[in-house]
Amino acid sequence: MRLPRAAVVHLSRDGQEPQSERANSIEERIRAHVVLCWLALLLIRIIETTTDETWTTIRRELDRLHLGTFTGPTGLFRQVTTLTKPQTDLLAKLGIPTPKQIIALEPAPR
Known part of the structure; x- marks a missing residue:
């Protein structure tokens, strides 16, 4: 069968x-x-049309934005690099609030 x-x-x-x-x-x-x-690709295109910039320019500017984590005997803190004028302009055009300079501040445990 x-x-x-x-x-x-x-x-x-x-x-x-x-x-x-x-x-x-x-x-x-x-x-x-x-x-x-x-x-x-759709998100990239929306960002390009909203900001009137190319994706290459947008990515280059935002790639310069970093978060540093620093630890020491008194504790830990996380800090964002200072925003440049082009970065601030891009975030404003996209309606994204600018990040705080200090993201986290944690004292060392006693």
Whole structure:
């Protein structure tokens, strides 16, 4: 007796997951990747049109913004680099509030 093609389930090499489920999983991951890439491109385009700047310029300016963590015998603090005029302008055009200079201040435990 021969089984119908739809009833046959092949196991993967490790014998753990049927190949049909693995194929579905790969297809879902590919679709998710494509959707995420599309959303990223859409977000970049919205940012470009809102600021009237190219993505290269925007990224270059915002890449200069850093958060430093400093620890010592008296405790820990986190500080953001001082914003430049172009960074402040970009954040204002996007409606993003400027970050505080000191993000965290934690005294050392006694």
